[in-house]
Amino acid sequence: MIGSKVRSRSRRQFSFVPLIPGMIAWELIGRLHVSFFIPPLSEVVLVWFEILHAGKLWDALVISFETFVVGFSLALVLGLILGVMMGRYRGVEHFFDLYINTFMSAPVSALVPVLMVLFGLGIGTIVATVFMFSFFVIVVDTTTGIKSINPSLIQMARSFGGSEFQILPKVILPGALPEILTGVRLGAIRGIKGMVIGQLLIALTGLGERLVYYGNSFLIPQLYAIILTVIVFSILLIELFNFLERSLIHWKR
């Protein structure tokens, strides 16, 4: 009985099987020469190794990864702090609520030119774009998680003499962890989008620069190779967070 419970706790494992028919279809359509814009998958993969070998892909990946890590880390740390404050203190929530919701629904991509003016045409703007894309969802989910904690758990901790400094790490943060991790995962996915969009708009660095370059040069297999890279990067990241969720929230369900 307990064994089955342990099994049912884990989230679904990642599987490549559903991708196989899609990959075969792509290959076939490519080989039928339906369109110049749909090269076969095998060609895209070959080109991927080619541009990787030429060093261009690797450089673009490193720069993209760096900007993502910096922007996302900032969003994570500041988002957690603000989310905890908003979840814990009504005054803080009232003050920031409208701002957070505005930015959650605002088309952040449209703000990238503004960021360019503020941060220049370099890494700074991309970092800021990643931040703007991932910060708000982390704040919102952290706030929700903190507010959804069963109040009697907090009363229980207080009744045993627990101080706010004990209750935060021992009751509030672990209780809010499922929602916090959801926010962090969504924030990371949005952050990748932000990274690519920022680089596309600036078109000077990273994978975005490659996308613009190959797109404008009609090097379609290369273009797909870059897009695939971004997708694989996202999937790896999502799987990392799924793994974190599985190992940290084993107690849920």
Next chain:
Amino acid sequence: MERLGVELHHISKSFEKDGSPVQVLDNLDVRNEAGEFVSFLGPSGCGKTTTLKIIGGLLEPDGGEVIIGNKRVTGPGPDRSIVFQDYALLPWVDVLRNVAFGLELRGVPKGEREEIARTYIQKVKLSGFEHHYPNELSGGMQQRVGLARALAVNPQILLMDEPFASVDEQTRRLFQSDLSDLWQEEQKTVIFITHSMEEAVYLSDRIFVMSARPGRIVEEFVVHLPRPRTAQDIRGSKEFTESVEHLWGVLRELQ
């Protein structure tokens, strides 16, 4: 260990509801002797849980004061612990850590608190479940964890807020008799909140019957049943049924 009684002096409390104040407790004046098992019995909304939280130091009364051992209650303290209606167990830690949690908050070292926790896990008959998580336990077992956690900090006064409200009848009866035994063994002062007349009679030395809105004590009833009451036939005895009938008479008048 020194035993402490609880005195409520003219406690009143009101809450804001839809913009207007609602009087929940009105001039509650109660004395509970050291080592006594006292129940507050009343319908939903009569302020029994509010009373318990005020004694526990989780809520402040608008007027009046709670005195425990000549000291005025200003907040939670090591002399009291609470058993919660919804168990209030941490779902992310196992039974052992849940039972040891009160001691953990009080800074007792890990080895020591786990040893104490194991003793109380045994006392509430949960040996073998130390490393189970709350969601793997039935409601009755979860409440046994809640009771073990409250006892593990060795309080003089145990405050129990409708602990068996969401437990099925057969589990409840077993738990009631275990609680009765534990109370005799541990010699605690117990303040017990319930809406069950049978439960109040079975467990208590004295019962305070409360009316709702505003919450007032309408009757103080002394239970004269002999102890221990864990014998099978006590519920069938004439005194038991008469006591329950009497309480029903009082509660019916309130409707």
